[in-house]
Amino acid sequence: MREVAFIKQNKEKWLNFEKAIFGKTLKNPDELASLYIQLVNDLSYAQTYYPKSKTILYLNNLAAKAFQKIYRTKRQDTNRFVYFWKTEVPLIVYEYRRYMWYAFIIFFAFVSIGVLSAANDESFVRLILSDGYVNQTKENIESGNPLAIYGTNTTWGTFLGILYNNLRVGINNYFWGIFGGLGSVYILMQNSIMVGAFQYMFYDFGTFWESVRGIWIHGSFEIFSMVIEAGAGLILGASILFPKTYSRLISLKIGFKSSFKIFLSTVPFTIVAAFLEGYVTRHSQAMPNWLSVGIILSTLGFITYYYMVYPFIVNKKMKRAYATI
Numbered sequence: 572m573r574e575v576a577f578i579k580q581n582k583e584k585w586l587n588f589e590k591a592i593f594g595k596t597l598k599n600p601d602e603l604a605s606l607y608i609q610l611v612n613d614l615s616y617a618q619t620y621y622p623k624s625k626t627i628l629y630l631n632n633l634a635a636k637a638f639q640k641i642y643r644t645k646r647q648d649t650n651r652f653v654y655f656w657k658t659e660v661p662l663i664v665y666e667y668r669r670y671m672w673y674a675f676i677i678f679f680a681f682v683s684i685g686v687l688s689a690a691n692d693e694s695f696v697r698l699i700l701s702d703g704y705v706n707q708t709k710e711n712i713e714s715g716n717p718l719a720i721y722g723t724n725t726t727w728g729t730f731l732g733i734l735y736n737n738l739r740v741g742i743n744n745y746f747w748g749i750f751g752g753l754g755s756v757y758i759l760m761q762n763s764i765m766v767g768a769f770q771y772m773f774y775d776f777g778t779f780w781e782s783v784r785g786i787w788i789h790g791s792f793e794i795f796s797m798v799i800e801a802g803a804g805l806i807l808g809a810s811i812l813f814p815k816t817y818s819r820l821i822s823l824k825i826g827f828k829s830s831f832k833i834f835l836s837t838v839p840f841t842i843v844a845a846f847l848e849g850y851v852t853r854h855s856q857a858m859p860n861w862l863s864v865g866i867i868l869s870t871l872g873f874i875t876y877y878y879m880v881y882p883f884i885v886n887k888k889m890k891r892a893y894a895t896i
Contacts, residue, residue, distance in 0.1 A: 574621045581613055589633060607637045628815060635666075658885055660836045663829045665882035667806050674759065674802035678794075681760045685767020689775070696775075699768045709776065716856055717778040718785045730849030737793060737841045741800045745834045748804025751812050755804025762797060784863040785855035791871035792844035796837040799878055803837075806830035840874060 572580075588606050614630040621627065664671065688695045697705050704720075711717055740762070747754025773782035810826020811819060847870075855863050 572620070574624055574626065577617070577621070578626060584609070585613075585630070585633065588637070607634070610634055610637060632815065655832075656836070660832055661877075661882040661885040662889065663832055664878055665886045667802070667829065667833070668882065670805040670809065671799065671802040671878065673805055674755075674798045677756060677759055677801070678763045678798045681763035682767040685764035685769075686771045687767075688764070689768045689771035696768050696772045699765055700772065705772065708772065712776050712778055717773065717776070717781045718852065718855060726850050726853070728849075729853075730845050733848050734842060734845035737796075737845055738838070741796065741834070741837060741841055744797060744800040745804045745807070745830070748801075748807035748830070749811070750808065752805040752808025755801045755808065759798070759801040766794065781856070784858075784860065784867065785852055787867045788852050788855055788863060788870075789844045789848035791867055792840040792847070792874055795871070795874045795878075796840045796844065799837050800834055803830040803833040806833070843870075 588610060610630060610633060614627065614634055617624060617626050617630055685699070689699075707720060708717065711720060740758070744755055744758045744762075747758055770779070770782065773779050807823075807826055807830045810822045810830070814822035817825070847866075851866070
């Protein structure tokens with residue numbers, strides 16, 4: 572059978588199946604599973620007779636979405652809130668994992684630029700952080716408390732101010748991705764260079780370790796979330812630039828739905844980071860090393876596991892469920 576005839580013969584079935592996957596027209600998991608089997612058969616046929624066709628890409632994507640729908644439908648007895656954190660977000664992160672890696676590559680690249688620029692130009696740190704901040708930090712170091720700036724306001728006031736600022740940065744970081752992802756790259760670039768220059772400043776002042784064991788108490792959640800938000804912005808931008816077999820509008824809707832859930836997942840980490848910065852970081856100088864390092868490793872380990880390891884575990888679990896369908 573020629574490919575044109577194959578597509579014409581199955582087009583209506585595929586379109587109905589697509590409505591079932593992306594809409595709410597089909598709620599019976601058994602009926603969905605039956606259609607899924609037909610779709611897999613069509614995919615196998617296309618792979619055999621039209622190996623270089625875009626039809627394979629279209630059917631393969633439908634099959635992947637169908638499996639997620641079936642798996643989600645089979646778990647309706649699970650609390651929706653629990654399902655969101657335990658299954659839905661990890662599956663989306665796994666599906667778009669390359670964008671997470673892109674964001675981290677961009678982050679480390681610009682952090683390096685920040686460090687190298689600060690090391691080779693004495694005025695660079697002041698340009699990035701402002702003269703007032705650098706002078707205040709220098710005075711705090713001379714007085715024996717490099718991180719005194721974190722204790723200048725009340726704990727509650729510090730928490731609210733930092734939370735507002737971090738949420739604002741996160742929202743911009745994500746939604747600016749609508750400009751083909753370039754907006755997210757720009758904001759991530761600014762903040763990454765600032766991180767690099769900021770850490771080099773303490774290194775240059777001879778208080779690098781004091782800064783690390785203090786700042787990264789809240790920084791693990793804060794910075795990691797910032798990178799994940801940028802990754803979500805890249806997904807949003809890519810949905811416009813690379814619609815694949817979908818119309819650009821449909822691709823944007825799918826990309827927004829998935830990337831926005833990833834963005835939402837970072838909000839609790841941002842809130843906890845603001846709490847730690849407002850209530851805990853100010854006491855870091857009085858903490859024993861084991862406690863501050865323990866907090867840093869536990870927060871960094873948890874968020875790394877959730878976004879970089881757990882999605883692979885959930886995906887494997889999905890595949891095992893897939894085999895039973």
